[in-house]
Amino acid sequence: MNFTLTVLGTASAKPTAGRNQSAQVLSVHGRFFLVDCGEGVQTRLQECHVSPMRIESVFISHIHGDHVFGLPGLLSTMGMLSRVKPLTIYAPSNFGPLLKFFLSYYGEGIAFEVRHVPLNMREPEVVYKTKTLEISAFPLNHGIETFGFLFREKEPQYNVKKWKIDEYGLSLSEIAAVKRGEDVIREKSDGSFVTLPLDELGYKPFTPRSYAYCSDTAPFPEEAEWVKGVDILYHEATYLDSLSDMASERHHSTTLQAARVALEAGAKKLVIGHYSSREKDAGLYEAECRTVFPETYAASDLDTFDVPLVKYL
Amino acid sequence: MNFTLTVLGTASAKPTAGRNQSAQVLSVHGRFFLVDCGEGVQTRLQECHVSPMRIESVFISHIHGDHVFGLPGLLSTMGMLSRVKPLTIYAPSNFGPLLKFFLSYYGEGIAFEVRHVPLNMREPEVVYKTKTLEISAFPLNHGIETFGFLFREKEPQYNVKKWKIDEYGLSLSEIAAVKRGEDVIREKSDGSFVTLPLDELGYKPFTPRSYAYCSDTAPFPEEAEWVKGVDILYHEATYLDSLSDMASERHHSTTLQAARVALEAGAKKLVIGHYSSREKDAGLYEAECRTVFPETYAASDLDTFDVPLVKYL
Numbered sequence: 001m002n003f004t005l006t007v008l009g010t011a012s013a014k015p016t017a018g019r020n021q022s023a024q025v026l027s028v029h030g031r032f033f034l035v036d037c038g039e040g041v042q043t044r045l046q047e048c049h050v051s052p053m054r055i056e057s058v059f060i061s062h063i064h065g066d067h068v069f070g071l072p073g074l075l076s077t078m079g080m081l082s083r084v085k086p087l088t089i090y091a092p093s094n095f096g097p098l099l100k101f102f103l104s105y106y107g108e109g110i111a112f113e114v115r116h117v118p119l120n121m122r123e124p125e126v127v128y129k130t131k132t133l134e135i136s137a138f139p140l141n142h143g144i145e146t147f148g149f150l151f152r153e154k155e156p157q158y159n160v161k162k163w164k165i166d167e168y169g170l171s172l173s174e175i176a177a178v179k180r181g182e183d184v185i186r187e188k189s190d191g192s193f194v195t196l197p198l199d200e201l202g203y204k205p206f207t208p209r210s211y212a213y214c215s216d217t218a219p220f221p222e223e224a225e226w227v228k229g230v231d232i233l234y235h236e237a238t239y240l241d242s243l244s245d246m247a248s249e250r251h252h253s254t255t256l257q258a259a260r261v262a263l264e265a266g267a268k269k270l271v272i273g274h275y276s277s278r279e280k281d282a283g284l285y286e287a288e289c290r291t292v293f294p295e296t297y298a299a300s301d302l303d304t305f306d307v308p309l310v311k312y313l
Numbered sequence: 314m315n316f317t318l319t320v321l322g323t324a325s326a327k328p329t330a331g332r333n334q335s336a337q338v339l340s341v342h343g344r345f346f347l348v349d350c351g352e353g354v355q356t357r358l359q360e361c362h363v364s365p366m367r368i369e370s371v372f373i374s375h376i377h378g379d380h381v382f383g384l385p386g387l388l389s390t391m392g393m394l395s396r397v398k399p400l401t402i403y404a405p406s407n408f409g410p411l412l413k414f415f416l417s418y419y420g421e422g423i424a425f426e427v428r429h430v431p432l433n434m435r436e437p438e439v440v441y442k443t444k445t446l447e448i449s450a451f452p453l454n455h456g457i458e459t460f461g462f463l464f465r466e467k468e469p470q471y472n473v474k475k476w477k478i479d480e481y482g483l484s485l486s487e488i489a490a491v492k493r494g495e496d497v498i499r500e501k502s503d504g505s506f507v508t509l510p511l512d513e514l515g516y517k518p519f520t521p522r523s524y525a526y527c528s529d530t531a532p533f534p535e536e537a538e539w540v541k542g543v544d545i546l547y548h549e550a551t552y553l554d555s556l557s558d559m560a561s562e563r564h565h566s567t568t569l570q571a572a573r574v575a576l577e578a579g580a581k582k583l584v585i586g587h588y589s590s591r592e593k594d595a596g597l598y599e600a601e602c603r604t605v606f607p608e609t610y611a612a613s614d615l616d617t618f619d620v621p622l623v624k625y626l
Contacts, residue, residue: 013389013390013393014355014390014393015355015356015359015386016359017356017359017360020356021386039352039353039355039382039383039386040352040353040356042327042328042352043328043330043333043353046328046329046330047330063418065385065386065389065419066386066389069352069382069385069386069389070352072378072382073328073334073352073378073379073382076326076378076379076382077326077327080326080327097418098418101414105376105410105411106378
């Protein structure tokens with residue numbers, strides 16, 4: 001039941017020594033989701049021991065080269081490894097022609113189906129759902145079609161406290177009511193009603209975990225609300241605060257802007273990356289963010305952030 | 314007056330730990346030529362301290378992904394670095410649509426001209442020429458349009474030995490004849506002729522250096538002749554000798570086949586690469602080649618091979 005983020009690339013437009021371009025892999029309950037796909041992603045996947053064959057689906061924020069140029073090689077390798085399982089790529093609609101052209105030139109070696117789910121929502125929308133996980137996409141503010149992603153474990157059903165079953169002699173229908181999240185209401189022999197409150201009878205077995213990916217974007221009014229309460233917020237922080245004019249002009253964020261989103265969203269942890277190549281020391285980015293949001297971590301390539309499962313009872 | 318090869322990637326179709334895909338940079342007299350352009354080429358160029366801005370032109374052997382997927386990122390970076398100087402890419406004609414599509418999607422940030430010189434020759438043909446260097450392309454045998462490249466310093470003019478000018482009192486026209494590589498023929502007073510031989514009067518100031526790139530290819534009859542006498546022959550050796558059937562089926566070479574080309578060509582040194590991902594130890598490839606051609610070196614990423622200038626007098 002893991003929930004683990006590995007940051008594969010932390011550079012922005014140009015790769016620099018030791019920093020590849022944007023890509024991340026999120027592992028949830030043994031499934032692997034690739035988020036953006038900068039050049040060199042295959043090497044990074046090898047370095048963190050994730051086979052390309054285990055990638056279940058890919059989430060592309062936008063078509064700028066530093067977020068997609070690793071995809072042709074990755075798809076080719078999956079083809080050479082004889083992948084059969086379809087691969088779904090969630091990406092803006094302008095990704096469609098890119099994929100189509102690629103497949104027209106290099107599709108011969110690719111025997112599996114590559115499905116493109118075009119993103120064009122104006123507000124958060126669930127794009128992927130299993131019994132235990134939900135993934136939403138939402139628009140970012142980057143000058144071209146760009147989307148963020150929110151990975152969230154589903155709220156678990158209530159469990160019934162076993163000793164309460166004995167204590168109150170709960171019936172099957174009462175147990176079902178608790179599992180649905182309802183109080184149990186009993187009619188007494190005198191015709192009056194008594195309420196056995198949900199909180200006394202049941203409990204949530206764990207707290208759902210969540211991760212949000214916001215790259216590339218300038219801050220915008222709805223942003224914090226859309227990633228409210230996440231365990232990990234990854235937010236680009238391309239520029240130090242001193243370059244806020246450049247950030248604004250290029251539809252990117254500064255350290256302080258990223259930190260303010262985390263603060264306002266009530267995120268548990270902020271992970272930053274996508275550093276401008278003009279500044280080599282990511283520690284400076286981290287320090288600036290921490291003046292606003294102390295739980296900030298400036299990611300390096302291959303850094304891993306685990307969200308442990310918090311169980312109750 | 315350097316002549317230096319740096320191998321940037323030595324993997325074949327799939328990158329492996331520490332091995333990127335095919336790319337090389339040849340530095341001749343301070344000019345940088347990029348030969349093939351596998352994914353991750355920018356990082357490798359950084360690691361060997363060659364700015365993308367110094368790449369004068371690019372030579373692409375064929376359009377398989379492991380030889381070209383680094384190009385979109387490299388061109389984008391050149392654009393971001395504000396390159397102005399045109400970039401010429403020598404590549405098979407089926408590279409044209411790839412470049413056109415790329416520029417239609419990502420050309421906005423690329424202010425410099427990208428020229429494609431389509432290759433479609435049936436035998437060696439000079440494609441690039443300066444006063445001191447000549448580059449030829451020639452077809453390889455890889456099942457799709459694929460070309461090798463031969464970089465060769467031009468044969469220098471003869472210099473005249475200074476003491477011979479004094480000894481024979483050579484005239485300006487006689488000196489010019491020596492420089493053209495001719496014997497000097499003098500008429501004596503009795504009407505007979507005397508020959509002053511070129512070898513006595515002149516000398517070549519240095520031996521021209523050369524480098525040939527043969528990847529990817531199965532061996533073919535003309536190959537050794539076309540790379541005759543090169544100082545460094547880079548030849549793919551995708552498979553060990555035990556996999557010669559697979560090599561033949563996939564239009565690749567084995568170690569022994571590469572070594573035999575080097576031997577027959579009278580190459581001074583054989584550098585091999587493009588190893589299959591199934592075998593981790595390049596030392597095995599080297600050992601097999603050396604049974605046929607002892608001056609074989611199994612390249613690792615970032616290995617450098619220098620051809621020193623041999624001067625006379």
